[in-house]
Amino acid sequence: xxxxxxxxxxxxxxxxxxxxxxxxxxxxxxxxxxxxxxxxxxxxxxxxxxxxxxxxxxxxxxxxxxxxxxxxxxxxxxxxxxxxxxxxxxxxxxxxxxxxxxxxxxxxxxxxxxxxxxxxxxxxxxxxxxxxxxxxxxxxxxxxxxxxxxxxxxxxxxxxxxxxxxxxxxxxxxxxxxx
Numbered sequence: 001x002x003x004x005x006x007x008x009x010x011x012x013x014x015x016x017x018x019x020x021x022x023x024x025x026x027x028x029x030x031x032x033x034x035x036x037x038x039x040x041x042x043x044x045x046x047x048x049x050x051x052x053x054x055x056x057x058x059x060x061x062x063x064x065x066x067x068x069x070x071x072x073x074x075x076x077x078x079x080x081x082x083x084x085x086x087x088x089x090x091x092x093x094x095x096x097x098x099x100x101x102x103x104x105x106x107x108x109x110x111x112x113x114x115x116x117x118x119x120x121x122x123x124x125x126x127x128x129x130x131x132x133x134x135x136x137x138x139x140x141x142x143x144x145x146x147x148x149x150x151x152x153x154x155x156x157x158x159x160x161x162x163x164x165x166x167x168x169x170x171x172x173x174x175x176x177x178x179x
Contacts, residue, residue, distance in 0.1 A: 005143070005176045008036040010052070012149065014170030018058050018072075020121075020163050028058035030168065038082065048080040048097065053106075056165070069111040077102040080129065097131035101151050103165075125156045125165060133172065143176035 011033055018028035034052030041047055056072045080099025087093065103125035133147020151168045 005036075005038045006179050007177055008034075008038065008050075009175045009177075010034040010036055010050070010172050011174075012054075012170040012172045014149075014168060016056070016168035017166045018056055018163070019166070023062065024060040026058040026060045028056040028165070030054055030056045030170065032076065032170070034076065034078065036078070036174075044084045044086070046082045046084070048078065048082050048099065050076075050078045052076040052078070054103070066112055071107075071109045072105060073107040073109075074103040074105050074125070077104075078129065080131070082131075084135070091137045093135045095131070095133040095135050095145060095147060097129070097133075097149070099129050100154075101125075101127040101129050103127065105163075121163065123157050123163065125153050125163070127151045127153045127165065127168075131172075133174075135174075135176070141178050143174075143178065145172070145174035145176065147172055 013031045016028050016030060017025060019025040032052050032054035034050045036048055036050035038046040038048050054074045054076050059067070059069050061067055078099060078101045080097045082095055082097045084093040084095055105122045108121060129149055129151040131147055131149040133145050135143055135145035137143045149170050149172055152166045153164050156163055
């Protein structure tokens with residue numbers, strides 16, 4: 001299938017390193033859902049724009065020995081270029097992607113024992129992303145893709161402490177709906 005998609009639904013799950021400056025560094029589990037739109041710009045290339053929500057879960061022990069469970073929710077705006085390498089009849093393709101990921105932290109939730117109050121530290125992240133996957137066409141209206149996306153922060157803007165999301169590796173499952 002060589003036409004632009006009407007829209008894509010992308011479900012993703014993975015792991016990353018989550019760091020709060022001068023406090024902790026932890027492994028985070030993340031899961032997300034994105035609604036994406038592709039705009040064909042060449043025979044094998046497309047501009048990919050989207051909107052999604054990504055949740056990060058992680059545990060850490062603070063400097064006082066307090067065990068903390070955290071959940072952070074981000075609004076994500078990915079912008080990428082996808083290149084398709086099609087098979088002979090153009091029903092299957094290897095997909096590579098390169099782009100940027102804009103993240104705006106919407107919520108920060110901490111659970112502690114014993115219970116302690118934490119100040120929310122909301123902010124903005126800009127990350128790069130690189131993807132590799134495989135797409136197949138189910139019929140003229142529906143396609144499916146699976147692959148991996150790697151991303152890491154380039155910069156972040158916080159109120160108090162710097163937060164960094166690094167080495168995020170996610171598996172994605174895309175459901176593509178064509179015109």
